[in-house]
Amino acid sequence: MRLEELMNEHYDEFNENDLHILKYVLNHKATSSQMSINQLAEACHTSRSSVHRLTKKLNFAGYSEFKVFLKWESQPAEQESRHTEILTNDIEATMKNLADTNFELLSNKLVSARRIFIYGSGTAQLTCATEAQRLFAVVNTFVTIIHDQVEFETMFPSMSDEDIIIIVSLSGDTPALLPQARKLNAKGIEFISITNLKNNKLAQLSPAAIYVTSSPTATEKGAGLASFIPFHIAIETLIRHFAEYLNV
Incomplete structure (x- = not known):
């Protein structure tokens, strides 16, 4: 399951701050996958606890599991020419x-x-x-x-x-x-x-x-x-x- 699908599935649970964080992550997947929870919170101008609560809403055990998921998602796909x-x-x-x-x-x-x-x-x-x-x-x-x-x-x-x-x-x-x-x-x-x-x-x-x-x-x-x-x-x-x- 990809992040976009998770977002659609849990959309009704998100508040405005959650959507702001997710928008940042969607636009910076590779960068976000390398960030600590504090760095992501700072980049999104929010708190560490807000990021942590969001990962729970997405059904991750915590930020570490969310970060592994982002790393998997941000792996560059092979360029296809045909x-x-x-x-x-x-x-x-x-x-x-x-x-x-x-x-x-x-x-x-x-x-x-x-x-x-x-x-x-x-x-x-x-x-x-x-x-x-x-x-x-x-x-x-x-x-x-x-x-x-x-x-x-x-x-x-x-x-x-x-x-x-x-x-x-x-x-x-x-x-x-x-x-x-x-x-x-x-x-x-x-x-x-x-x-x-x-x-x-x-x-x-x-x-x-x-x-x-x-x-x-x-x-x-x-x-x-x-x-x-x-x-x-x-x-x-x-x-x-x-x-x-x-x-x-």
């Missing part, structure tokens, strides 16, 4: 992320739901949603796709806390999604977020988060490349676990 190698690494990292996911809990939520919706926040995300709809149909579970913000607002009044929504988002910080996620929480409607592994607001708001790894890269001419293969893998993994849960 797009295919980056994709291979992303797929391997995604499989590790998925291995830490409680799919039995997610399957139980899906089985208990009156209706299942899936919402993709862009063209590629909607392709993922369409494939998810097809795979769910194979196990006799029928899913409604929400295609855009207007469709969400149209459907929302008829949704209840017996429904569940799967939201697919590359960044997890799409501005249009966040008010909708808050509306779902306010109405007691659970949703499962599928996002890139980073500290993001959608995962923080989600009662159940699935993480993938999709590293940004670019062609020699500067065109951006973002792979959605890890998202398809996550969706298929979710549905295969769901099928096993149903014993079909």
Whole structure:
């Protein structure tokens, strides 16, 4: 589990001072991993006890264990020159992320739901949603796709806390999604977020988060490349676990 994932998991426990320390650590991981607790506290203009309390909130035994974790995280990754190698690494990292996911809990939520919706926040995300709809149909579970913000607002009044929504988002910080996620929480409607592994607001708001790894890269001419293969893998993994849960 990476620091960003830990932050999302414990986000509701943090105060303003905690977030200030975490922001510093995220921006200076390598440096922070070499600091004593007093040095980190000084760099963040806070107290030693504040840093110590934060490590406890993140479920570390103490600062020493947190420091070892940061050293592991700050190890420089090998520079990959080929797009295919980056994709291979992303797929391997995604499989590790998925291995830490409680799919039995997610399957139980899906089985208990009156209706299942899936919402993709862009063209590629909607392709993922369409494939998810097809795979769910194979196990006799029928899913409604929400295609855009207007469709969400149209459907929302008829949704209840017996429904569940799967939201697919590359960044997890799409501005249009966040008010909708808050509306779902306010109405007691659970949703499962599928996002890139980073500290993001959608995962923080989600009662159940699935993480993938999709590293940004670019062609020699500067065109951006973002792979959605890890998202398809996550969706298929979710549905295969769901099928096993149903014993079909």
